[in-house]
Amino acid sequence: MRSRWVLFAPLAIMALLFGAFIYRLSVPPRTLIESQWIDKPMPLFDLPPATEGVAGLKSSDLADGKPRLVNVFASWCIPCRAEAPQLEALHAAGVPIDGIAIRDRPDDVAAFLRENGNPFDRIGSDVQSSVQIALGSSGVPETFLVDGKGIIREQIQGVILQDDVPRIIAKLEAMK
Amino acid sequence: MRGRLFLAAILALFAAPLAAQDRLPPAPYAYQQLADPAKEAKAKALMETLRCLVCQGQSIADSDAPLAGDMRHEVRTKIAAGESPDAIRKWLVARYGNWVSYDPPFDGATALLWLAPLLFLAVGLWLAFGRLRGGGGEES
Numbered sequence: 203m204r205s206r207w208v209l210f211a212p213l214a215i216m217a218l219l220f221g222a223f224i225y226r227l228s229v230p231p232r233t234l235i236e237s238q239w240i241d242k243p244m245p246l247f248d249l250p251p252a253t254e255g256v257a258g259l260k261s262s263d264l265a266d267g268k269p270r271l272v273n274v275f276a277s278w279c280i281p282c283r284a285e286a287p288q289l290e291a292l293h294a295a296g297v298p299i300d301g302i303a304i305r306d307r308p309d310d311v312a313a314f315l316r317e318n319g320n321p322f323d324r325i326g327s328d329v330q331s332s333v334q335i336a337l338g339s340s341g342v343p344e345t346f347l348v349d350g351k352g353i354i355r356e357q358i359q360g361v362i363l364q365d366d367v368p369r370i371i372a373k374l375e376a377m378k
Numbered sequence: 379m380r381g382r383l384f385l386a387a388i389l390a391l392f393a394a395p396l397a398a399q400d401r402l403p404p405a406p407y408a409y410q411q412l413a414d415p416a417k418e419a420k421a422k423a424l425m426e427t428l429r430c431l432v433c434q435g436q437s438i439a440d441s442d443a444p445l446a447g448d449m450r451h452e453v454r455t456k457i458a459a460g461e462s463p464d465a466i467r468k469w470l471v472a473r474y475g476n477w478v479s480y481d482p483p484f485d486g487a488t489a490l491l492w493l494a495p496l497l498f499l500a501v502g503l504w505l506a507f508g509r510l511r512g513g514g515g516e517e518s
Contacts, residue, residue, distance in 0.1 A: 235431055238475045278400045305400040305444055330405040331448035338473030340431035340445070 237338030237357045244272075244352045245336035249326025252303040253311040259300050259326030265352030269377035270298040271370070272346040273322070274334060276306050277314035279342040281361045286318035288362040293321035295371050301325035304334055304342055349377040400444060407454035408447030414458075421454045424463040427480040428453070428470065437480060 239245075248260040264270065273289060275282040293299055301322040303311050311325065328334055337346065339357070347356040347370070355377065362370070412418040425439035430446040438446040438453070456466050470478045482488045 233434055235474055235477055237473060238471075239473045276400060305402045305448075307401060310401065329402060330451055331445055332452060334445075335449060335452055335470075336473065340474070 234359050235340045236359065237340075237354075239336075239338040240354055240357060242354060244348060244354060245333065247326070247333045247336065249302065249328055249333060251308075252301070252306060252325040252327035253308045253315065255312075256315075256320070256322060257324040259302060259324040261352065263300065263324060264348050265350070267350040268298055269347070269349045269374040270300060271374070272300050272302060272348055274302045274304060274337070274339050274342055274344040274346070276304045276342045277310040278306070279304075282314075282343045283318055285343050285361040286321075288364060288367055289321040290319050291364075291367050292362075292370060295367075297371060297374055298323055302328050302333055304328050304331055347373060347377075402444075404444070404447045405451035407451040407458075409450075412454055412458055417457050418454075420463055421450075421457040424457070424466060425450055425453055428467070429478050429480055431474065431478070 244261045244264050246261050249258050251258040264272065271289075271292065273285075275285070289299060299321050301324070303325055306327060306329070308327075311327075315322075326333070337354075339346075341359065343361060345358040345362055346354050347358070349355050356373070358366070358370075412421060422439065426437050428438045428449065430436045430438045430441040430443055430449070432443045432445050433441045436446070438449045453466060456469075457463070467479055467481070476482055476487075482491065484492050
């Protein structure tokens with residue numbers, strides 16, 4: 203009697219396995235890799251200007267007492283264009299925004315700012331993604347909320363949506 | 379191993395297509411080896427066990443994504459500067475989590491991964507001994 207049930211064990215195990223496979227195929231895992239570099243100071247860097255007329259960015263600029271956004275973007279990044287109006291709205295609300303342009307060229311950055319407006323106080327040019335890697339960032343656009351002491355408090359992956367704007371303003375206000 | 383291969387295959391299925399339209403040439407050490415063969419060997423071994431962040435099923439040694447190229451540049455530059463592979467792996471894990479490493483440490487999340495082979499071996503032995511003993515019993 204016992205041995206007959208044992209015969210079904212492999213079938214049951216296979217059924218469980220296939221169940222697990224089908225579950226993962228129908229509900230894909232989240233593949234965003236979140237930065238672990240949160241509640242830590244900005245890594246040390248000193249980036250040259252990404253384009254003429256806008257200052258470059260170094261880490262010591264970020265510890266001037268004012269909470270701010272650091273936006274990791276690129277002129278070749280299509281979603282970054284969709285994010286521009288929200289950055290403009292944050293800028294209009296008095297939020298200081300600095301930019302890090304990834305693998306970009308000065309004339310391309312200039313064209314991007316002409317087309318989408320320039321909410322940035324400073325834009326550093328990160329041609330070898332070295333600051334991006336030091337931040338634990340894995341794509342564009344990403345935005346870091348940095349407090350007045352230069353400590354990273356939050357990473358936002360992907361485009362900032364209109365609904366996110368009030369929350370971001372409130373969070374930065376709370377850091378003051 | 380099978381679990382990891384399966385995971386890699388599944389991740390490859392869902393890997394987002396990379397927006398690789400930037401117009402810059404690759405970083406100097408993305409495709410260029412270090413002059414010192416010993417250091418290059420160290421860098422290569424390390425790069426093969428670091429995961430590409432945008433192509434998720436591949437190591438940075440295998441990937442042509444611009445970010446993977448920039449990570450190879452980062453690894454080779456650090457190796458050339460005398461940093462140890464372990465220190466570089468730790469530096470990256472501090473930023474991206476264990477996810478970035480193909481050499482997962484033994485902890486709560488990976489215990490099953492490491493112990494499953496032993497578990498299966500034990501079950502196999504138990505089955506084998508049970509059958510041998512049972513078989514002997516039937517004969518007698």
